[in-house]
Amino acid sequence: MSGLLAKELEESSKTIASIDPKQIWDIANALVKVFRSGGKLIVFGNGGSAADAQHLAAEFSGRYLMERAPMNAIALTNLSSITAIGNDYSYDMIFERQVEAHANKNDAVIGISTSGNSKNVLLAIAKAKKLGALTIGFTGTKGKLKDEVDLALTIPSEKTPRIQEGYFAAGHMICGLVEKGVFAQKAVFIDRDDTVAKDVPYCSRPEDLKLFPGVGRSIKRLNDAGYLVILVTNQSGVARGLFTLETLGKIHEKLRTDIAVEGGKIDAIYFCPHHPDEKCACRKPQLGLLHQATQDFDIDIAGSFVIGDSEHDVEMGRRAGCRTFRVNGEQDFNRAVDKILKGTG
Secondary structure, three states: OHHHHHHHHHHHHHHHHOOOHHHHHHHHHHHHHHHHOOOOEEEEEOOHHHHHHHHHHHHHHOOOOOOOOOOOEEEOOOHHHHHHHHHHOOHHHHHHHHHHHHOOOOOEEEEEEOOOOOHHHHHHHHHHHHHOOEEEEEEOOOOOHHHHOOEEEEOOOOOHHHHHHHHHHHHHHHHHHHHHHHHOEOEEEEOOEOOOEOOOOOOOOHHHOOEOOOHHHHHHHHHHOOOEEEEEEEOOOOOOOOOOHHHHHHHHHHHHHHHHHOOOOOOEEEEEOOOHHHOOOOOOOOOHHHHHHHHHHOEOHHHOEEEEOOHHHHHHHHHHOOEEEEOOOOOOHHHHHHHHHHOOO
């Protein structure tokens, strides 16, 4: 029995791991635009998909992870409406009729069908298109739905249980991305050495840290524009025994003080103290530092930026989904900030 269960768990995890992340990303970004513009989300499906629709709508109208204002989302699962429309017209029209009543061109409509061929779902999607709403389909690899919508979440399976499990996983990811896209703060993640301060190899004394001209003023401009400013830096000198965590803390306290002289503020500092040979999850270009920051501050990573001097900084930013600026002879930190604030990056 345990072997059968292990096989089932393996099959489920493989299906979830094979979901196309771009589909999740595209759907989440589209929903962010809908909610930001004052639109609403309408979700529907039959049977288990009706339960999935209720689940998804509840995450938006209640909350997923963030404490925030509710988002306008409804599931078309009211029993009186379904039975009345089914009795007076046809079961095929139970969603189409409600979509016609509730949807407009500012809204998004999600139809859920594991088969991809549920007639009432397809008719409702067609009606939503006529009304100008954004159409999204949650489905498997078969059926018509994936080809009839503007955006499709296609779970890579033909088995109903696997498809439904995929909805749960991807749906939660979409909820998290939308919450952050609508309500979360945006950040500028900055490197330290040769980005905002002169690189002193394995800097071990606070007095050796020297800011580049104008850095404090540029950081204040980011503060004033509503961006969090977060320092992320590799500091393997700790693991190499060249300085202690206490010394690193004093160096960073001087950094904060020097930036404050020009009115700027660093909101947080995250650093990796490990040796490169340790192959940790936090040393750039790994994403550990960014993941920790986004969890601590509820950051909208897609609306955030990375400024650094190395390819590791750029790679980290790209992998996370941030926009990136590399400091070099043609572009210093202040110029990068100019581009961010002017929206020309």
